[in-house]
Amino acid sequence: xxxxxxxxxxxxxxxxxxxxxxxxxxxxxxxxxxxxxxxxxxxxxxxxxxxxxxxxxxxxxxxxxxxxxxxxxxxxxxxxxxxxxxxxxxxxxxxxxxxxxxxxxxxxxxxxxxxxxxxxxxxxxxxxxxxxxxxxxxxxxxxxxxxxxxxxxxxxxxxxxxxxxxxxxxxxxxxxxxxxxxxxxxxxxxxxxxxxxxxxxxxxxxxxxxxxxxxxxxxxxxxxxxxxxxxxxxxxxxxxxxxxxxxxxxxxxxxxxxxxxxxxxxxxxxxxxxxxxxxxxxxxxxxxxxxxxxxxxxxxxxxxxxxxxxxxxxxxxxxxxxxxxxxxxxxxxxxxxxxxxxxxxxxxxxxxxxxxxxxxxxxxxxxxxxxxxxxxxxxxxxxxxxxxxxxxxxxxxxxxxxxxxxxxxxxxxxxxxxxxxxxxxxxxxxxxxxxxxxxxxxxxxxxxxxxxxxxxxxxxxxxxxxxxxxxxxxxxxxxxxxxxxxxxxxxxxxxxxxxxxxxxxxxxxxxxxxxxxxxxxxxxxxxxxxxxxxxxxxxxxxxxxxxxxxxxxxxxxxxxxxxxxxxxxx
Numbered sequence: 001x002x003x004x005x006x007x008x009x010x011x012x013x014x015x016x017x018x019x020x021x022x023x024x025x026x027x028x029x030x031x032x033x034x035x036x037x038x039x040x041x042x043x044x045x046x047x048x049x050x051x052x053x054x055x056x057x058x059x060x061x062x063x064x065x066x067x068x069x070x071x072x073x074x075x076x077x078x079x080x081x082x083x084x085x086x087x088x089x090x091x092x093x094x095x096x097x098x099x100x101x102x103x104x105x106x107x108x109x110x111x112x113x114x115x116x117x118x119x120x121x122x123x124x125x126x127x128x129x130x131x132x133x134x135x136x137x138x139x140x141x142x143x144x145x146x147x148x149x150x151x152x153x154x155x156x157x158x159x160x161x162x163x164x165x166x167x168x169x170x171x172x173x174x175x176x177x178x179x180x181x182x183x184x185x186x187x188x189x190x191x192x193x194x195x196x197x198x199x200x201x202x203x204x205x206x207x208x209x210x211x212x213x214x215x216x217x218x219x220x221x222x223x224x225x226x227x228x229x230x231x232x233x234x235x236x237x238x239x240x241x242x243x244x245x246x247x248x249x250x251x252x253x254x255x256x257x258x259x260x261x262x263x264x265x266x267x268x269x270x271x272x273x274x275x276x277x278x279x280x281x282x283x284x285x286x287x288x289x290x291x292x293x294x295x296x297x298x299x300x301x302x303x304x305x306x307x308x309x310x311x312x313x314x315x316x317x318x319x320x321x322x323x324x325x326x327x328x329x330x331x332x333x334x335x336x337x338x339x340x341x342x343x344x345x346x347x348x349x350x351x352x353x354x355x356x357x358x359x360x361x362x363x364x365x366x367x368x369x370x371x372x373x374x375x376x377x378x379x380x381x382x383x384x385x386x387x388x389x390x391x392x393x394x395x396x397x398x399x400x401x402x403x404x405x406x407x408x409x410x411x412x413x414x415x416x417x418x419x420x421x422x423x424x425x426x427x428x429x430x431x432x433x434x435x436x437x438x439x440x441x442x443x444x445x446x447x448x449x450x451x452x453x454x455x456x457x458x459x460x461x462x463x464x465x466x467x468x469x470x471x472x473x474x475x476x477x478x479x480x481x482x483x484x485x486x487x488x489x490x491x492x493x494x495x496x497x498x499x500x501x502x503x504x505x506x507x508x509x510x511x512x513x514x515x516x517x518x519x520x521x522x523x524x525x526x527x528x529x530x531x532x533x534x535x536x537x538x539x540x541x542x543x544x545x546x547x548x549x550x551x552x553x554x555x556x557x558x559x560x561x562x563x564x565x566x567x568x569x570x
Contacts, residue, residue, distance in 0.1 A: 029488075036075070036083035037484060043080040054080025091483040092472045098549035099467060104490045104556060108497055109150030115332050116142045118343035119240065119247075120157040123232040124168045125194050126397040127239050133423065134343040134374040135398070136414040136562075139245045140502040141341070141372075143560045148497035153337070156247040157328060160229050161254040162321070168192060168232070169224040173212070175201035176224075182213050193393035200231045239398045244407050244562045251331070253324055261327040262319050265362070266312065268330070274300045274361055280308065299326070304357035322351075326358045333363055341370045341500065346420075349373055370500060374419045380426040405431050408563045412439040415506035415561065433569070435517075438510055443566050445513035446554050448520060449547045450567040455532045456544055465544050474542040478522055478529045482515040483546065489553050505557050516550060 030039035043058035050057065058076040065074050065084075074084035097103055118138025121127050127135070142154045171191035175198050177183040187193060204212075204227060212220040233250075240246070256262070269275045278298050297313040299322075312323040332340050340359065344351070352371045359369040379386040379396055389396045401410055409430050416438050417423045433440050475483075489508070496504035523530040531543040558565045 028491075030077075030081070030083055035077060035081075036073075037086045039077075039081050039083045041081060043076075043082060047080065058082050086484065086487075088475075088477065088480060089473070091480060091487055092475060094487045095472055095483070095545055095549055096467050098486055098489075099545065099552055101552070101556075103552060104493045105147055105149075106490065106493060106497075107149035108494060109145060109148055111149065111151050112339065113151045113153070113337045114145055114339045114341060115153050115155055115335075115337040116145075116341045116343075117155045117157055119236075119245070120159065120343075121236060122159045122164055123229045123236065124164055124192055125196055125232060126235050126392055126399060128392065128395040128397055129377045129379055129401060129425070130345055130374070132243065132398040132401060132410065133377050133414045133419070134345070134372075135240060135243060135245045136411050137372065137374060137419050137502055138341075138343045140411070140415060140505070140561050141500060143562065144493070144497055144502050144505065145500075147560055148493055150497075153249060154247045155249045155251060158229075158233065158250055158252045158254075160252055161257055161324070165225050165229065166221070168228045169221055172197050172200055172204070172224050172228045173220065176204050177213065179205050180210055180213055195391050195393065196232075196235060197228075200228060203227075203231065239402075242402050242407060243398060244411065251328065253328070256327055256331065257319065257324060261331060262323050265327045265330045266323065269299060269326075269361060272361065274303065275312070276300065278309070280311070299354075299358065299361075301354045301357035304360045306353040306357045310354045322354060322358075325355060326362070329355070329359050329369065330362050333359070333367055337367070339368045339370065341372065343372045343374055343419075346373045346375045372419050372500070375417075375422045377414075377423050377425050380424055380428075382428065386427065401425070409439050411562055412442075412506060415503045418501070418503055438506065440569075441517075442509045442513045442554070444569060445516045446551065446565050447567060447569045448516070449551050449554075452531045452547050453544070456540065459532055459534050460537060460540070465541050465548070467545055467548075470541045470545050471538055472542050472545060474539040475546060476529055478519060478526075479543075479546060482512075482519055482550070485511050485515045486549055486553050489557075502561075505561055509554065509557055512550065512554065 024045045025040065025042050027038055027040045030036055043054045043061065046052075046057050047054040055076065055078065058080045062074050062076055062082060065071055068074075069087065070090065072085035072087040074082065077083055116138055119127065119131055119135045121131050139154070142152045146152050167190060171187075174183055174187060174191055178198070179201055204224075212224075266275060276298055277295050279293050279295055280298065282293075294315065296311045298309040299312055301310045302308060310322055311320055312326075314320055329340065342355075352373070355371065356369050359367055379401070381387075386396055388394055389400050391397065391400075398410075404427060413425055413430050414423070429437060430439060431437070433444070435441050485508075492504055492508045496502060519529065520531075527533075531540070531547065533540050533543075555565050
């Protein structure tokens with residue numbers, strides 16, 4: 001629905017210029033709230049076209065708009081911004097829309113196909129706190145883009161090939177031997193230490209007995225690999241389900257390599273003259289005396305802005321992870337995605353340029369790869385970093401966090417910072433009932449709206465409020481900050497979707513809660529501002545419509561975030 005306030009005002013200012021200039025015009029809240037509710041750069045855009053001073057043009061526009069009923073007040077700020085406040089009647093006119101189920105829903109994407117790949121943890125154990133943050137951000141971004149009109153596929157890439165899977169299988173074999181008292185040594189340093197593999201080993205025993213106790217490695221290695229992968233994936237999927245995360249597609253690196261996809265994509269790049277055999281210079285960060293020059297199969301990623309060309313094959317002849325990833329992204333292109341969004345850990349920052357180079361090369365620059373680097377989560381307990389999980393052995397698992405505070409708290413807190421900013425997750429603070437806890441602050445605001453409806457029913461009896469028959473002009477002036485915040489919801493959807501920033505939804509909810517709590521507290525001192533007025537049914541109904549609008553906006557935002565709206569807090 002594009003009839004929100006900012007669309008209304010943008011349509012007004014856009015009438016002043018030709019269509020070729022309209023995309024350059026912005027209509028947004030100014031940085032300083034005291035300047036106005038909205039600000040536009042139209043005078044600066046026209047100045048370039050008309051070769052006149054921005055301030056002169058702005059003053060001329062404003063002189064014609066002063067007194068217009070669509071502007072409460074309008075003014076000019078250097079170097080030529082036009083700022084204005086929204087009149088109460090315009091805000092009130094938006095209230096019926098705010099109560100509609102699809103308020104804020106837009107067709108920004110126009111069905112554009114987007115693949116969002118997130119989590120993609122190695123299937124070597126449960127997902128940890130770092131994966132949890134990427135899982136939430138990826139999942140919420142997917143729902144946000146769906147709401148904004150995109151055709152979204154949520155994908156998990158299984159890294160089930162490579163050295164780590166062999167280590168996993170051998171770690172499982174050690175745990176298997178332990179079940180019969182046949183382990184020849186303590187758990188090796190190279191093995192995965194988590195106790196979760198003991199459970200997997202017990203499943204092996206239940207199915208195969210002691211069949212592999214005396215068997216040669218060649219007899220059990222491949223089978224143990226697949227058994228371990230299947231069991232680890234089951235654990236990962238179960239943990240993700242507990243977090244409320246669901247993927248549409250699980251893609252296997254092993255299946256990709258076996259299908260010959262790597263060979264095929266390298267032939268494509270070879271045909272574009274983007275692969276050659278050469279020698280790379282010694283990396284500046286490599287001080288090892290063991291480093292030696294050797295000829296390698298290289299991709300010309302420098303032709304697409306990368307710092308150095310990248311190897312595609314290891315010394316033993318197997319493909320590098322980069323080669324497999326090129327094939328994987330070619331697979332996405334072949335599946336018809338217009339855009340690919342990958343969520344990676346911040347430690348993969350050095351991998352971004354080469355992957356973007358590969359996508360650009362494969363698609364002739366027509367497809368877009370957007371990589372979201374997710375910073376670390378520091379888990380805190382009693383003022384100290386939380387101890388590692390006994391089950392995982394080396395890290396705290398996602399399930400540890402979910403079991404401790406619940407999925408809704410985890411999902412909300414993970415969105416209280418930008419993905420590229422570090423996040424502290426304090427187990428004590430995220431469950432305390434105070435205004436300093438953003439989850440409680442928003443949930444409490446929503447619960448209070450339901451207490452208002454209960455009070456309305458208690459005072460006037462159980463009856464429906466017909467919005468079309470309510471005189472919304474009876475709303476007090478003190479309600480304007482809340483109305484302005486709620487009316488901004490569609491613009492927030494546009495900004496969050498365009499910038500691929502799901503955290504904006506959590507920030508917006510904080511603003512809604514702040515405006516509502518402020519109005520609630522004013523009602524304690526000023527009876528006129530209270531929501532339920534026993535002696536004034538008409539005014540109370542106007543307040544109830546505003547409450548209904550607020551509930552609708554919060555419920556919609558929570559649905560995108562994958563969070564349950566709680567009507568009553570204990």
